[in-house]
Amino acid sequence: MLLRRVAAALVAVFALAGVQLAGATPAQAAVKVLYYDASQAQEFIAVVNQGAQIWNARVTNVRLEPVTAGRTPNIRVYADNGWPRTYTTSLGNGYWYMGREAVNDGYYKPRIAAHEFGHILGLPDRRTGLCADLMSGSSAPVSCTNPNPNATEAATVNRSFATSATVAPSAYAWVG
Template structure:
């Protein structure tokens, strides 16, 4: 009899905890500053919108006046690269070298945002994999994360898992 009461109490507590727990974590907003991305500002915005259309736990927004951005985007003549300080924080370069080599600008922008969102390079060579980066053919224009990449970002931001700081570059060794 005592065991039944204990079991019933435990079931009630579990049910109450499940009812009180929100089904989805609040969407985390990350602010980015593309003011130094030079001729690539529009494509940086496009890369952010691609991610916003594919994930639910994080949203990339242009930094409003008076706020410090989580992400800064620059342009230079080198290869695209990203430096992260923690999950959702860091800076990246829209490198003209890859653009001049013929790589898709929206794919580059979405890929570099992917690093800020916690994804490493995969170098699968598949155009369907956004994080395959420059291992995919130059002709690849797919700028959308695949379902696994989007699910990983949703999981990372839904659970607030710490992702270590890192440096990512697209140039193959």
């Protein structure tokens, strides 16, 4: 009985002093790292890296990193003459194309890259026409140079990776 009272008194003293005891708060989930391979993105490798960094600066539960030797990438990025498009196999996994047709039409390359990464991160096209909405894609004007996800888009990605949400395989394509 005396031992319990002493232990309770020590806990109270530590709490008043601001000392946090182990197990006092729930453990934070580890950041999910997704590896991408941009080696086949041809002249767009730098802009693919920029698109990844845009997401890394705005979300906390997932991080996009270039694939390192010995690892299998979650994401593969290609370049071709068509429209940008993404094929997901599950949340955080799939491949996408940096299509030259959109680039040649004047769409902002970093926006295209960030948008396509957005699909891999679980976001669908919204086609709102608003430049403030990254996932509005080609429905925003060609003059739109905003490559950043808005607060709702970033929060949705954070929530999906915090809960390990499942996303069905999908295909997304820009429409000219």
